Structures are given as structure tokens and as C-alpha cells.
Amino acid sequence: xxQPDSYVRSxxxxxxxxxxxxxxxxxxxxxxxxxxxxxxNDGSSTTDLQVVLEHGVxxxxxxxxxxxxxxxxxxxxxxxxxxxxxxxxxxxxxxTIHGSADPxxxxxxxxxxxxxxxxxxxxxxxxxxxFGAVFRVRNTLAAAIHKFFQDRGFLYLHAPVxxxxxxxxxxxxxxxxxxDPTLGxxxxxxxxxxxxxxxxxxxxxxxxxxxxxxxxxxYTFGPTFRAENSNxxxxxxxxxxxxxxxxxxDIKDNQDLAEAFxxxxxxxxxxxxRPDLEFLAKWYDPELIPTLxxxxxxxxxxxxxTEAVExxxxxxxxxxFPTHWGVDLQSEHExxxxxxxxxxxxIVTDYPKDIKAFYMRANDDGKTVAAMDVLLPRxxxxxxxxxxxxxxxLLLARIRDMAAHGMKEESYWWYLDLRRFGGVEHAGFxxxxxxxMMYLTGMKNIRDVIPFPRTPGNAEF
Amino acid sequence: xxQPDSYVRSxxxxxxxxxxxxxxxxxxxxxxxxxxxxxxNDGSSTTDLQVVLEHGVxxxxxxxxxxxxxxxxxxxxxxxxxxxxxxxxxxxxxxTIHGSADPxxxxxxxxxxxxxxxxxxxxxxxxxxxFGAVFRVRNTLAAAIHKFFQDRGFLYLHAPVxxxxxxxxxxxxxxxxxxDPTLGxxxxxxxxxxxxxxxxxxxxxxxxxxxxxxxxxxYTFGPTFRAENSNxxxxxxxxxxxxxxxxxxDIKDNQDLAEAFxxxxxxxxxxxxRPDLEFLAKWYDPELIPTLxxxxxxxxxxxxxTEAVExxxxxxxxxxFPTHWGVDLQSEHExxxxxxxxxxxxIVTDYPKDIKAFYMRANDDGKTVAAMDVLLPRxxxxxxxxxxxxxxxLLLARIRDMAAHGMKEESYWWYLDLRRFGGVEHAGFxxxxxxxMMYLTGMKNIRDVIPFPRTPGNAEF
Numbered sequence: 001x002x003q004p005d006s007y008v009r010s011x012x013x014x015x016x017x018x019x020x021x022x023x024x025x026x027x028x029x030x031x032x033x034x035x036x037x038x039x040x041n042d043g044s045s046t047t048d049l050q051v052v053l054e055h056g057v058x059x060x061x062x063x064x065x066x067x068x069x070x071x072x073x074x075x076x077x078x079x080x081x082x083x084x085x086x087x088x089x090x091x092x093x094x095x096t097i098h099g100s101a102d103p104x105x106x107x108x109x110x111x112x113x114x115x116x117x118x119x120x121x122x123x124x125x126x127x128x129x130x131f132g133a134v135f136r137v138r139n140t141l142a143a144a145i146h147k148f149f150q151d152r153g154f155l156y157l158h159a160p161v162x163x164x165x166x167x168x169x170x171x172x173x174x175x176x177x178x179x180d181p182t183l184g185x186x187x188x189x190x191x192x193x194x195x196x197x198x199x200x201x202x203x204x205x206x207x208x209x210x211x212x213x214x215x216x217x218x219y220t221f222g223p224t225f226r227a228e229n230s231n232x233x234x235x236x237x238x239x240x241x242x243x244x245x246x247x248x249x250d251i252k253d254n255q256d257l258a259e260a261f262x263x264x265x266x267x268x269x270x271x272x273x274r275p276d277l278e279f280l281a282k283w284y285d286p287e288l289i290p291t292l293x294x295x296x297x298x299x300x301x302x303x304x305x306t307e308a309v310e311x312x313x314x315x316x317x318x319x320x321f322p323t324h325w326g327v328d329l330q331s332e333h334e335x336x337x338x339x340x341x342x343x344x345x346x347i348v349t350d351y352p353k354d355i356k357a358f359y360m361r362a363n364d365d366g367k368t369v370a371a372m373d374v375l376l377p378r379x380x381x382x383x384x385x386x387x388x389x390x391x392x393x394l395l396l397a398r399i400r401d402m403a404a405h406g407m408k409e410e411s412y413w414w415y416l417d418l419r420r421f422g423g424v425e426h427a428g429f430x431x432x433x434x435x436x437m438m439y440l441t442g443m444k445n446i447r448d449v450i451p452f453p454r455t456p457g458n459a460e461f
Numbered sequence: 462x463x464q465p466d467s468y469v470r471s472x473x474x475x476x477x478x479x480x481x482x483x484x485x486x487x488x489x490x491x492x493x494x495x496x497x498x499x500x501x502n503d504g505s506s507t508t509d510l511q512v513v514l515e516h517g518v519x520x521x522x523x524x525x526x527x528x529x530x531x532x533x534x535x536x537x538x539x540x541x542x543x544x545x546x547x548x549x550x551x552x553x554x555x556x557t558i559h560g561s562a563d564p565x566x567x568x569x570x571x572x573x574x575x576x577x578x579x580x581x582x583x584x585x586x587x588x589x590x591x592f593g594a595v596f597r598v599r600n601t602l603a604a605a606i607h608k609f610f611q612d613r614g615f616l617y618l619h620a621p622v623x624x625x626x627x628x629x630x631x632x633x634x635x636x637x638x639x640x641d642p643t644l645g646x647x648x649x650x651x652x653x654x655x656x657x658x659x660x661x662x663x664x665x666x667x668x669x670x671x672x673x674x675x676x677x678x679x680y681t682f683g684p685t686f687r688a689e690n691s692n693x694x695x696x697x698x699x700x701x702x703x704x705x706x707x708x709x710x711d712i713k714d715n716q717d718l719a720e721a722f723x724x725x726x727x728x729x730x731x732x733x734x735r736p737d738l739e740f741l742a743k744w745y746d747p748e749l750i751p752t753l754x755x756x757x758x759x760x761x762x763x764x765x766x767t768e769a770v771e772x773x774x775x776x777x778x779x780x781x782f783p784t785h786w787g788v789d790l791q792s793e794h795e796x797x798x799x800x801x802x803x804x805x806x807x808i809v810t811d812y813p814k815d816i817k818a819f820y821m822r823a824n825d826d827g828k829t830v831a832a833m834d835v836l837l838p839r840x841x842x843x844x845x846x847x848x849x850x851x852x853x854x855l856l857l858a859r860i861r862d863m864a865a866h867g868m869k870e871e872s873y874w875w876y877l878d879l880r881r882f883g884g885v886e887h888a889g890f891x892x893x894x895x896x897x898m899m900y901l902t903g904m905k906n907i908r909d910v911i912p913f914p915r916t917p918g919n920a921e922f
Contacts, residue, residue, distance in 0.1 A: 001707050001710040002614075002677045002709055004614050009614075023677070023708075024677070025674075025883050042708075044676070044677065069882050071708075071884060071885040073709070098709075099851070099880070099882070099885050100883075101883045102882075105881070106882050106883075123671045123875040123876075123879065124878070124882065126672055126675035126676065127883075131675075132676075135616065136616065138617075138618075139616045142617055143607065143617070152464075152465055153463075153468050153470075153505060155504065156599075156604070157599075158912060160699065160912070160913040160920070161622065161684045161686075161699055162661075162686075162920055163920070174623075174637050174654070175636075175639065176637060176661065177636050178635060178636065179636075179643075180636075180642060181638060181640035181644070182640075182647060182648055182649060183642070183647070184645075184646065185645065186643060187643055188643060193635070193688055193690075194915065194917070194920040195917075195919075198920050200623075200637065207912065207922060210584045210912075210922065211587055211596075211912070213532075213587075214504045214587035214588040214592075215505070215587065215596065216463045216485070216505065217462070222683075223619070223622045223683070225622075227639050238622055240619060247463075247484075247503075248462055257462065390560070414583075414584040414922055415584075417584060417585070420562075420563075420566070421566075421585065422530045422532040422559075422560045422562045422567075422588075423532060423559065451672070452621040452668060454623050454655065456655070457654075457656040458655065458656070459621070459624070459655040460625065460875075
């Protein structure tokens with residue numbers, strides 16, 4: 001097993017003169033008159049370790065098998081490197097091939113592949129420079145999120161994946177079942193495994209509220225699902241959400257936390273994954289690093305939805321979708337606000353109640369709710385949240401209003417109980433993990449920031 | 462929002478003389494001649510904060526509403542406490558009731574409730590002392606697991622929840638579908654959302670192998686599912702698994718890692734959650750803490766399956782299930798080995814190949830595979846793992862052998878590719894998170910260590 005001091009990343013930090021064993025997969029081999037240069041990586045580093053293999057250390061038939069994709073280990077001495085980007089290289093005294101990769105068949109050759117091609121070989125794209133960088137960022141981002149909340153004393157909970165609540169209509173949910181729709185025989189959900197119709201969760205928020213009303217500050221970080229038939233670069237059927245929920249918290253605290261959360265994530269990844277970001281910037285998005293640095297240093301603008309609509313009306317821009325009060329903001333509007341007008345992240349609050357969810361707290365104006373969307377330049381909405389309606393009678397009335405849209409009051413008995421027993425003002429928000437990953441990596445297709453994307457017609461690997 | 466220095470846990474550490482605001486839910490109120498004593502908790506601490514409310518600070522009608530379950534905040538001065546178990550209490554200057562909890566209807570009264578009763582009120586049991594302790598341990602255990610692997614440079618990956626692989630027969634898997642089995646009309650999985658029959662994952666191992674063969678050391682930590690109709694205190698339909706996978710790793714390294722992993726988790730929780738463990742020990746299991754300490758200090762015994770069968774045969778015990786070579790060990794055998802004979806954790810290796818999974822590496826004897834089970838006293842198997850078959854031809858032959866049991870060679874093209882291109886010896890294991898939670902908390906029913914249990918006939922909340 002590779003120990004922490006023997007990852008390629010660690011070896012590159014060590015001193016000339018040390019005897020070490022390096023393990024990993026061959027990126028390339030280049031032959032000169034007296035030596036072979038082998039670029040080796042174990043997925044721990046943007047930079048490869050160069051292994052210098054003098055002629056005669058291994059027989060020529062072994063050298064021939066040191067090709068792109070082969071798995072090898074090499075033992076020898078670290079020596080000062082003359083190459084740029086690395087201070088040491090490994091002068092091999094011995095070299096073992098664990099598994100070769102026949103160049104006739106191995107699909108990941110030295111040449112650059114399109115991301116579309118790499119998606120077809122999801123079991124091998126992990127070894128490419130691009131996906132090495134992406135998945136190292138993903139690992140670091142997940143760690144940053146836990147760190148942010150744990151440092152603040154938030155309790156982590158696993159919201160259930162299988163859910164019986166039909167969350168607002170349920171048009172786009174997956175069923176979870178042991179019944180067999182191919183039988184051609186009418187079956188009843190009462191006979192199903194859970195004794196009722198169950199779904200893959202679309203959000204852990206309602207369950208997070210249960211925990212917030214016992215542990216004050218909590219968060220979820222888990223998979224969520226949408227059965228929308230949207231084959232776009234921004235939609236996945238299976239993706240990850242982070243949903244903090246806080247008792248004793250109003251919409252202002254909620255905005256402060258969302259801003260701190262975003263800045264922390266971006267700052268942490270900038271600090272921990274700099275070489276990966278530089279690689280991604282070079283190949284995919286030259287504006288990546290300045291964009292990220294601007295998020296960390298900016299003070300987020302805060303405006304109401306009503307103000308936003310006024311600003312858009314006064315903009316003189318010819319939007320595809322005209323804005324008027326009562327209609328949701330479109331991507332073009334969000335981009336205008338964040339990129340052209342205010343040139344920074346913007347938190348828009350107090351949306352019309354008719355375009356927002358039933359659980360959001362009614363404002364005194366009778367028209368709006370204490371909702372908030374956090375918009376970032378270049379990507380638009382990254383966070384959506386709200387203060388929750390904690391007043392039992394108002395919430396009950398709202399649920400009854402929604403009966404016509406398929407909401408069943410009896411499904412919400414426990415959610416209403418949270419307002420009958422020890423209720424308090426509380427708020428929270430949700431952030432799409434892969435949306436954040438796209439922002440951090442500059443990748444333009446959400447399929448390229450998750451290990452194994454699930455989209456309509458596609459559930460490979 | 463409660464800031465880190467204002468959780469009840471933090472307030473209990475602060476000094477007399479400080480002015481603070483405490484927020485939380487009332488555990489109990491006791492009235493004496495001049496003052497009311499209110500036990501307050503926000504879910505951060507085993508110990509409540511005592512709020513001392515002199516007569517007259519709030520009107521009697523407010524006092525009457527300070528009942529078990531009410532949500533309040535109290536502002537005042539911390540003073541030295543004479544009560545045991547806490548150094549300070551809060552002398553209230555003002556007190557606000559955010560939400561009352563009518564004692565006529567609030568189900569969680571002062572008296573002790575059975576765990577079965579509390580399960581019926583999963584939206585409120587979170588506020589009980591027991592589930593406060595359990596879910597704090599759960600949060601800490603999740604953090605410990607990430608810390609263990611991140612400190613060793615392991616890459617965290619999210620294995621897919623929706624899976625198209627039918628993993629060894631698929632008898633007990635949930636289908637994920639947008640088809641409707643209640644229609645009474647024959648439908649085809651080719652017409653389903655993903656264009657094929659998809660399932661909830663039973664394991665992320667095969668996908669973790671993809672990542673291990675690019676990033677060397679990786680782990681998953683996510684939900685897994687079984688549609689087994691097992692209504693026992695040890696089975697859940699939805700539970701969490703941790704699955705590390707390591708390249709350049711054989712079965713010996715795998716055992717070392719599993720032992721270090723278990724000791725780290727137990728040691729970390731002993732250190733971070735001592736008051737919670739003491740509470741759980743007092744109410745549920747007096748042997749809890751010595752049992753946990755023994756795991757940390759013991760050197761795990763390592764024996765082969767063949768040796769285990771011999772030891773069991775020589776034991777003179779009258780087992781319900783007689784042991785003979787080729788039959789799997791039962792719980793009674795595991796308990797005998799760990800509790801009576803060896804009196805410590807035991808790692809059993811090299812099981813007969815016919816009782817283990819197709820991907821386990823064949824040993825040279827032709828009869829056994831490089832499998833391992835880690836057994837703990839009192840609970841039995843906590844970890845199962847193996848070295849994986851990295852030899853392409855042997856794996857292919859094994860998959861073909863299994864065709865009679867429903868394995869489809871064409872589903873494993875990518876898994877076989879990992880052996881064609883840059884393969885290497887690798888190994889890994891899986892640990893059931895809730896099984897570990899039961900061990901750490903002394904809870905005897907797995908429904909009591911997960912926020913919202915899913916079992917046959919039950920998917921509430």
C-alpha cells in the first residue's frame with residue numbers, strides 16, 4: 001500500500017539522495033540515447049514524477065512494455081532534476097511492471113482526447129490529467145464543506161434517500177419499488193416493500209428541519225434525484241446537495257452564513273488545490289483563478305427581488321424574457337445583475353410567494369416570502385434558501401391552499417408538529433455540489449465533475 | 462443563529478460572571494419557593510444548562526408555558542453552580558418563549574419512554590437524551606472516518622446510487638424507475654428513464670476499484686440498499702457503508718488497514734464523546750466503555766478460516782449449527798472465537814471460494830480465496846473484505862462460471878478492462894456504518910442509530 005510519504009505528490013517534495021519506491025501508472029515514455037524518461041503518476045499530483053531509467057537496468061523487452069497506462073513501480077534514488085516544475089526525479093535502480101497496457105488497445109493514448117470521448121470510457125478517464133485534477137478538487141471540496149460546518153458545531157445528518165413524501169406534486173421523481181412494471185399485471189403500492197409508494201428523495205430539507213429543532217445547527221450532504229428528462233450540460237438525474245438548517249436563525253443570518261460558506265469553499269480549494277486549478281485554467285478557462293479570487297474578496301451585494309426587477313427594467317437591455325413583478329428571474333437576468341451591473345455575487349431576497357415553495361415564511365406585505373437566491377457571476381444561482389414558516393396556522397393554511405396542486409395535508413402531520421411543539425424561527429439553504437464543482441473547475445458540462453453521471457438514457461458503470 | 466461560543470456545551474465551559482444568551486428546548490422545569498429551575502439543552506451536550514429564574518423576572522403566565530419541549534432563550538449572567546456535573550448555571554435576567562409545547566399534547570414528557578415508543582415519533586425523539594447522545598456519536602463517527610482516510614491521503618469518491626449492474630444475481634435489490642407498476646399494462650425497461658433496468662446500489666466497490674486504479678488509495682462513504690424482507694433488529698433496507706479500496710495492496714496490508722481503521726474510530730469517539738458514552742453506558746450497557754477500550758488496546762488475532770473450523774471442532778461446544786469445512790461461520794461461532802476462546806477481535810482469512818464473491822482473488826491452493834472478515838466480541842462481523850482478483854484470465858473464467866447464477870459477462874466489460882490495462886494487485890473492504898454505531902453506542906436495535914430507519918413496511922418521515 002502506498003503510505004502517505006510515498007505518494008508521487010510526497011516524493012516530489014522530498015530531498016535528493018533519498019532512496020524511495022515510486023508506484024503508479026505511466027503517462028508517457030520518451031527514449032534518448034542512454035536513458036528512458038518515464039512520466040509516472042499515482043493520481044495524487046498534477047505534476048508527474050520523472051523516472052530516469054538508464055539502459056540496461058531492465059531488459060529491452062521490459063522497456064518495451066513501459067507504455068502509456070502501464071502500472072509500474074520503480075525503486076531508486078531521488079536526484080535533483082533539471083526539468084522545470086519539479087525539483088527531484090527518480091534514478092531507477094530497479095523497475096517492475098505490474099500490469100501492461102497494450103498500445104494497440106489501450107484507449108487513453110498520449111494525444112489529447114475530447115471530454116465527450118473520455119465520458120465513454122468512464123472507467124479509465126480517471127487516469128487522465130484533467131480528471132485527476134477534477135476529482136482531487138472534488139475530494140477537497142467535500143472536505144472543505146465538512147470542515148466549515150464541523151468547525152461551527154453543526155451536526156451532520158444523513159437524510160433518508162428513500163422517501164414517502166411526495167414533495168409538492170412529485171412530477172419528476174423516481175419510484176423505488178420491488179414491484180415489476182414489466183409483468184403486465186396490475187400491482188398495488190400497498191403490496192410494495194414499504195407498504196406504500198416510495199420515491200428517491202429530491203431534498204433532505206424537511207428532515208433537516210426535524211434535526212435543527214433538536215440540535216439547533218445541522219447540515220446534510222447527500223445524494224438527491226430528479227427524473228426530469230433534461231439532456232443539458234447542467235442537469236443530472238443523480239447529484240449531491242448540501243443543506244444546512246439552523247434554528248434561532250432568520251433570513252439575515254441565513255444570508256451571512258451562505259456568503260461565508262461560499263467564500264470558505266472557494267478559498268479552501270484555492271489554497272489546497274492550486275496546481276490543479278492552474279492546470280484547469282490553462283486548458284479550459286483562463287479566467288478561472290481571477291474569477292474565484294474575486295468571490296473570496298468581494299462583499300456580496302444584497303437586493304430584494306422587487307429591487308432586482310426595477311434594476312432590470314431600467315437596464316435598457318433587450319432581454320429575451322421581459323421582466324415584470326411576479327415572474328421568476330431567468331439566467332440572462334442573473335448574469336446581467338452579477339456580471340454587468342453589480343459585477344459581484346448578489347443575494348436576491350423576498351421573492352413573490354407564488355413562485356416559491358409552500359414552506360417559505362410569509363412576509364408582512366402579504367405578497368412576498370423570506371426566500372433568498374445567491375447568484376454568482378458566470379454561473380448564476382448557486383444557492384437557494386429561505387426562512388421557514390414557523391407559524392403553525394399560516395403553514396397549515398398554505399398547505400391547504402396547495403391541496404389543489406396535489407399536496408396532502410395528512411402527509412405533513414409531523415412537519416406541522418414541529419410548529420406545535422417548541423417551534424422557533426429557523427432557516428436554511430441548499431447548494432448543488434456539482435454546480436459548485438463546475439464553478440471551481442471551469443468545466444462546462446456537469447457530467448465531467450461527478451464520477452459516474454446519470455442522465456436520461458445513461459447509467460453506465 | 463447560535464454561534465460556536467454560545468452552544469450549551471460551550472456555555473458550560475465558560476466562566477462565572479460572563480453575560481450570555483442561552484437558547485434551546487426545555488427538558489424540565491422545577492419550582493421552588495423563590496426560583497424556578499429550568500433544564501435547557503440545544504442538542505450540543507449530554508449535560509443540560511440549568512437556568513435559574515427568580516420569581517418576577519417574567520410574569521407567572523409565562524412561567525406556566527415553560528414546560529418540557531418549549532423553545533426558549535434566556536439572557537443573564539453565568540454564576541458558579543452548586544449542582545453536580547456542571548460548573549456554571551445561568552441566572553436569567555430575561556427569558557423569551559419562542560414556541561411552547563402544550564403538556565396535554567406534547568408526547569415527550571419527563572418520564573422515560575421506551576425506544577419503541579420513541580421510534581413512532583421520529584420527528585421528536587431527536588430531542589431526547591438518548592437520541593441526543595446517539596446522533597452526536599453518529600456525527601463524530603462520520604467525522605472520524607473522513608479524518609482517518611484524509612490524513613492518509615485517500616481520495617473520497619461518491620459511488621453512484623443508481624446502478625445498472627446486477628451484482629451477483631440481484632435477488633434483493635430495489636428497482637429505480639419512472640414506469641408505473643400499478644398501471645396494469647406491460648411496460649419495457651428499454652422505455653424507462655435510463656433506457657434499461659436500474660437498481661439502488663448494494664455496494665460501491667466495483668466503482669471504487671476504478672478509482673483505486675487511478676488514485677491508488679480511495680474510499681466511498683454512502684448509502685447502500687437491500688430489499689430483503691428481514692424484520693430483525695440488525696437489518697435496514699437503507700444503510701451506510703464505508704468502502705476503502707487500495708492499489709498496490711495485498712490481503713496483509715488490507716488487514717493492517719482494517720485493524721488501524723477500527724481502532725482509530727473507537728479511540729476517536731472515546732475521546733470526543735466521552736460524556737455521551739457514559740450516558741449510554743449508564744442507561745443501556747454497563748459494559749460499553751470497557752468493551753470499547755479493549756478494542757483500542759488489543760492486538761487483533763489473525764487466523765485462517767481453516768484454522769477457525771479446526772478450533773471450533775476442538776471446542777467441545779454444542780453449537781446449533783455444526784461446523785465443517787466449506788460452510789460459512791455463524792454468529793455463534795464468531796462469538797465463541799472472539800468472546801470465549803481468543804477474547805479479542807479476530808480477523809479470519811482465506812475462506813472457501815464457493816461461499817465468497819466472484820471478484821475475490823484465488824489462492825494457490827485452488828480451494829480458498831484471499832477474503833477476510835473482521836470479527837469483534839459481542840457483535841461479530843464488522844468488516845468484510847478481500848484482495849481482488851487482478852488476473853484477467855482467472856477473473857474472466859470465474860465470471861463465466863457464474864453465468865449459471867445469472868452473471869452476465871457483457872455487464873463486466875469495464876471491470877475486466879481494469880485487468881487488461883495497467884492492472885495491479887489491489888484490495889479493499891466494507892464496513893457497515895450502522896453496525897459500528899450499534900457497537901459504539903450499545904444500542905441493540907439498528908433502527909435506533911440512524912435518523913430515519915427504512916425497514917419492510919416502514920418509510921416514515
